[in-house]
Amino acid sequence: MISQLLFAIVLIGAILLFYKNAYKIYQNIRLGKSVNRFDNPSERFKTMLLVAFGQQKMFKRPIPALLHLFVYVGFCIINIEMIEIIIDGLFDTHRVLSFLGDFYNFLIASFEILAFAVLLSCVIFFIRRNVLKLKRLNQPELNNWPRSDANYILITEILLMTAFLIMNAADQKLQVVLPESYHIAGSFPISQYLIGILPESINSLIFIERLAWWFHILGVLAFLNYLPISKHLHIILAFPNTYFSNLNLKGKFENMESVTAEVKAMLDPSLPPPSGDVSRFGVKDVHDLTWKNLLDAYTCTECGRCTSACPANITGKLLSPRKIIMDTRDRVEEVGKNININKTFVDDGKSLLDSYVTREEIWACTSCNACVEQCPVNINPLEIIMGLRQYAIMEESQAPASINNMLGNLENNGAPWKYSQADRANWTQM
Incomplete structure (x- = not known):
């Protein structure tokens, strides 16, 4: 009963803590201005199925996409077993779903194969980041916490999958030597090869099985509460983010409603x-x-796919679309904490522009949409960059000389070039 009570307390506590942290993120997201992304639900649902569930855009790079697919499918399917683990933990049962018979054996076998695939994929991902040092995974914006965050998750996944397989190996051996407590259930195509390294002592086997069981469940609950402070929150948010994607053509820019209304009022009093x-x-x-x-x-x-495809970044300019998005997240977190402490936002002398994103970055962008095209979860850094540019020009009248010249030509000549309208066709006379 003590074990069951302890498990129930840990489970409820973990769920409540996750809700609290998730609600803070929800409040921070609501700080943004309104935009209608609830139209055309059928098209949006299709986009979510293809991009989030189907990982359509990941397969532009097949090898990492395949490895990611193993981790993704493994994460989703293996956690189905969490249902059984929670029931066993609350009611002190052993493999309570084993009444499913051959289907249960099929499930456990599938879980083991997927667990091994996840473990192997995470090892490869860890090597790519830390040994091979892929350029897009080792750029300046990933220094310190972001790089550590990625490694923590990979190591955690490796440990969780290892604990899962050791738990099954110990359980399988106990089913033979202690059938009155560990009845025969499940099929173990991977963990059967670990049986030989386990001790023969029944007490030692029970200790290893229970230790691996607790490590696995506590690890999953800890992982759940790590998500809100980690980039791996995309495991959850990828689905709503792709659902609320911009369905317009990528090259289409929306007019600012406030400016449009002002212009119409000037043209028609x-x-x-x-x-x-x-x-x-x-x-x-x-x-x-x-x-x-x-x-x-x-x-x-x-992941850095946006930055690795950015022509400005490739040519050595300061711009990194990934950094723009990471800076936005850091700033909204800072603003959210400000509001939580003061009950309302108190000016802290900072802003996204200048304090986080420099002018050099926003004007390096070619607005080619390569970053938008490459993002596997339909993030749009260009919208943020263009918004920052609009403020710099419309509120501060600050822009590079080339931009100011172009705007002056538009105003005076009706075109970006310095020639008057009457001289535009002169080239045909040459």
Whole structure:
């Protein structure tokens, strides 16, 4: 009873703690401005199935995609066994779902094969990051915590899968020597090869089986509560993020409603003046972003596919789309803590622009949408970059000389070039 009570307390505590931390993230995302992403539900559901469930965009790089698929499928399917583990923990039973017979044997065998695939994939991922040192996984924005975060998760996955297989190996051996407590159930195609390294003592076997069982369940619950502070939150948020994707063509930019209303009022004085309070044009801080931009920030997997495809980054410029998204997440976390402490946002003298993202970064962008195309979970760094640019120009009149020249030509000549409209066709006379 003590074991069952302890398990129940740990389980309930872990779930409540996860809810508390997840709710904070939900509140932070709600700091963003409203945007309609609830239209066309059938198309959105299809996008979620293909991109999040089907990992469609991952397979642009087949080898890491296949390894990631093993981890993804293994994570989803192996955790089905958590149902049985929770029931066994609460009611002191042993393999309570074994009444399913041959289907149960098939499930356990599948779990073991997937667990081994997850373990092997995580070892390969760890080697790619720390031994082979792939460029996109070892760039400056990943220094310190982001790099440690990735390694912590890989090591945790390796340990959890190892504990799962050792638990099954010990359980299988106990089914033979202690059938009155460990009745025969399950099929063990992988862990059967670990039986030889286990001791013969029944007490030692029980200790190993219980230790591995507790390590596995506590590890999963700890992992659950690690997610809110980790890039691996995308395990959960990838699904809503892809559902709320921008369904428009990637090259389409939306007009700012406030500017459109002002222009219409100037062109037609008979129209009523624009309604609503326009406090700012463009984006200076996270309050000016939409809730979808903030959801993007929390969904980022930090895989670096966006940055590795960015032509500005490839040519040595400062811009890294991954860093833009990571900076946005860091800033919204900072703003959220500010609000939690003060009950309302108190100006801290910082902003997303300048304090986190530099002017050099936003003007290095070519707006080619390569980052948007490459992202495996449909994150859009370009929306944030363009919002920051809009603020710099419309609120501060600050832009590189080449941009100012182009804007001046548009105003005076109706085109980006310095020639007047009357001279545009002169080249045909040459």
